[in-house]
Amino acid sequence: MSLVLEGFLNTVALTLLSFAGALVVGLAVAVLRIVPVPLLRGVGAVYVEVWRNIPLLAWLVLFVFGLPEVGVRMPLFWTAFTAIALYEAAFVAEALRSGVNAVASGQGEAARALGLSFRQSLRHVILPQAGRRVVQPLANIAIALTMATALAGVVGVVDMTRAAQRINLELAQPLLVFTGAGLCYLVMAAGIGFAARVLERRPA
Amino acid sequence: MFDAPGPRLRRRVFWVSVVSALVLTGLVALGLRQFAAGGQLDPVRWRPYLTWPVWRYLLGGLWSTVVAAFATGVLAMAGGLLLALRPNRFTRAYAGVMRTVPVLLLVYVMLFVLPSFGVNLPLFWKLVVPLALSHAASYAVIFRAGVDAVEPGQREAGLSLGMPDGAVTRFVVLPQAVRHMTPLLVTQAVSLLKDTSLGYVVSYTELLFNGRVLANYNGLLIQTFIVVAFVYLVVNLALSRLAHRLEARRARIAR
Numbered sequence: 279m280s281l282v283l284e285g286f287l288n289t290v291a292l293t294l295l296s297f298a299g300a301l302v303v304g305l306a307v308a309v310l311r312i313v314p315v316p317l318l319r320g321v322g323a324v325y326v327e328v329w330r331n332i333p334l335l336a337w338l339v340l341f342v343f344g345l346p347e348v349g350v351r352m353p354l355f356w357t358a359f360t361a362i363a364l365y366e367a368a369f370v371a372e373a374l375r376s377g378v379n380a381v382a383s384g385q386g387e388a389a390r391a392l393g394l395s396f397r398q399s400l401r402h403v404i405l406p407q408a409g410r411r412v413v414q415p416l417a418n419i420a421i422a423l424t425m426a427t428a429l430a431g432v433v434g435v436v437d438m439t440r441a442a443q444r445i446n447l448e449l450a451q452p453l454l455v456f457t458g459a460g461l462c463y464l465v466m467a468a469g470i471g472f473a474a475r476v477l478e479r480r481p482a
Numbered sequence: 483m484f485d486a487p488g489p490r491l492r493r494r495v496f497w498v499s500v501v502s503a504l505v506l507t508g509l510v511a512l513g514l515r516q517f518a519a520g521g522q523l524d525p526v527r528w529r530p531y532l533t534w535p536v537w538r539y540l541l542g543g544l545w546s547t548v549v550a551a552f553a554t555g556v557l558a559m560a561g562g563l564l565l566a567l568r569p570n571r572f573t574r575a576y577a578g579v580m581r582t583v584p585v586l587l588l589v590y591v592m593l594f595v596l597p598s599f600g601v602n603l604p605l606f607w608k609l610v611v612p613l614a615l616s617h618a619a620s621y622a623v624i625f626r627a628g629v630d631a632v633e634p635g636q637r638e639a640g641l642s643l644g645m646p647d648g649a650v651t652r653f654v655v656l657p658q659a660v661r662h663m664t665p666l667l668v669t670q671a672v673s674l675l676k677d678t679s680l681g682y683v684v685s686y687t688e689l690l691f692n693g694r695v696l697a698n699y700n701g702l703l704i705q706t707f708i709v710v711a712f713v714y715l716v717v718n719l720a721l722s723r724l725a726h727r728l729e730a731r732r733a734r735i736a737r
Contacts, residue, residue, distance in 0.1 A: 314487060317499045321506065331718035332711045333676035336690055340711060344704045348520045421582060428584035432683055443590050452595035460583045467582035 285441025286462055292359060292427040292437060293466065297420050299363030304370025311375050314396065322371070329368035335429050337361045342433040358430040362423065369419050377412035378404055410478060417474030421467045438462050522704050530700060531709050543692030544713060550610055550688055551675045557614035558674070562621025566629070573622070580619035588612035589680055605686045613677055620670055628663035629655060661735070668725035672718045679714075689713060 310322030329337075341361040342354065352360070381404050389399030431440030442459035446452050487495060517523050530536050565573045592608045603611065632655050640650035681688035687695075693710035697703045 314491065315495050315498045315502070318502055321502070327719060327722070328715060331672065331676075331722065332714045333679035333690065335679045335682055336693075336707060336711050336714060339682070339690070339694070340704070340707045344707060347704055348516050348522055350516070425582065425584040428586040431586065439584055439587050439590065442587070443594060446590075446594055450598075452591070452598060456587065456591050456595060459587060460579070463583050463587070464579065 281436070281441050281445055282458075284436055285438045285459075288355070288436055288441075289424070289427050289438040289462070290466070292355070292362065292430060292435070293420075293424045296359050296362040296366060296427065297423055299359065300366035300370045300419070300423065301416075303364060303367035304374060307367060307371035308374035308378070311371065312378060326368045326371055329365050330372075334362065334365050334426055335432060337365055338429055338433045354434055358427075358433065358435050362426060362430065366419060366423050366426065369422070370416065373412055373415040373419060374408070377408040377415070380411050381407045413474050413478045417470055420470045420474075424463060424466050424470070517704075527702050527705050530702065531705060536696065539692055539696060540689065540710065540713065543687060543689040544717070546686065546692075547675065547678050547681070547688040550606065550613075550678045550681065550686065551671070553606075553610050554613040554617060554674055554678070555671060557610065558617035558621050561614060561618030562625055565618060565622035566625035569626070577619040577622050580616050581623075583616075585612055585616045585677060585680060586683065588615060589683055593684065605684055609678065609681050609684045609686045609688075613674070613680070617670070617674055617677070620673075624663055624666045624670060625659075628659035628666075631662040632658045665725045665729040668721055668728065672721050672725075675718060675721070676714070 307322050307325050310318045311326070313319065338358060338361050342357050345352070345357060385403055385407065386399055389403040394402065427437055428439040431437045431443075436444075438459050442455050446455045449455060514523065521527070565577060589608070589612045592603065592612055596602070636654055636658065637650055640654040641647070645654070678688050679690040682690045682694060685691060689710055693706050697706040700706070
């Protein structure tokens with residue numbers, strides 16, 4: 279029974295922490311992609327392309343088994359967290375960027391015509407309008423991230439999926455065990471969907 | 483997002499570029515030093531990746547990856563079409579469940595549950611079936627969105643010309659829907675190709691699994707997986723480029 283709890287808590291913790299990390303890094307990358315400095319825009323673009331075109335499992339394997347060989351040692355959970363957060367950050371950055379792009383260009387031009395600086399127009403005009411548009415895409419990313427944390431089980435983190443598989447070896451009650459695990463993911467996704475709806479309705 | 487830069491902004495851009503270039507160089511140097519300290523940059527450890535047998539093995543894996551992705555894509559698209567054409571309570575519930583449950587869980591069901599019920603598929607299908615079940619839901623969403631993106635006036639115009647309903651769907655709505663969907667379909671193809679890396683779990687000899695076998699054999703873990711990641715990157719970038727080109731063409735046609 280403790281294995282169930284450990285698996286569930288690990289999945290929840292990994293999801294929440296990696297999503298928080300992905301938001302921070304993703305925001306930074308999204309800003310890099312829209313600043314007027316070509317070099318930084320290039321860095322942002324390379325980040326997004328490299329991370330989202332390589333499977334998460336490859337990243338996890340590289341991080342978990344590779345990092346110790348170059349002298350970077352972290353607890354397994356935090357290694358998995360780093361890989362997942364950096365991977366999902368690429369998707370977050372793209373969602374944020376398309377949110378910004380979706381704000382009509384006339385808004386940005388109007389802000390500049392009023393004499394607002396790049397930073398001011400971003401902060402007071404563009405971001406508040408982009409904010410509500412990105413809630414749904416970000417919620418989709420959060421749900422995808424919940425599913426993605428299952429891959430951490432492959433490299434040794436005892437998450438929900440991994441726990442289910444181990445419990446099944448002992449109990450030999452596959453239907454019960456795997457349905458239960460599936461239900462846990464459904465509940466988490468429902469929670470994320472609910473939070474997104476609340477956020478979306480809140481006035482910007 | 484910003485006006486054509488004036489002299490002051492240009493100066494600022496210049497200095498920010500210089501500083502960030504220095505910071506980047508520093509970071510890369512730091513990373514390389516870390517690699518070098520572990521002896522990972524030793525040419526001896528990289529030389530195997532200039533030889534044909536190693537590449538033949540990895541490209542063999544890539545071929546299996548492509549085959550698995552193709553089979554999954556065909557099955558998932560067929561399933562997605564069925565789901566999208568008949569929106570009812572069951573299909574909606576199916577899509578909802580499949581878009582929240584990890585594919586890995588389905589793979590485990592294939593590996594550990596079904597055999598005890600006497601269903602023991604070959605490795606290839608143990609990978610492809612869960613992937614197809616899961617991606618079918620994503621395709622259904624894409625198809626639905628594509629059809630919904632076609633203006634209702636198009637269907638109405640077709641009907642008012644006296645075309646039968648099926649013909650309107652086939653000759654008026656679907657061709658336009660396909661054009662809306664192409665970029666999303668290619669993005670989905672990238673995601674599908676990445677998901678075949680679950681062959682690592684199933685022991686299906688695709689690219690990532692072959693990387694694991696190779697790393698176990700020659701002990702060059704970092705080098706092997708960097709090369710494998712690079713292959714994924716090249717293949718998926720090529721697919722993404724295709725997506726961009728299709729999108730650009732669509733924008734031209736729409737205008």
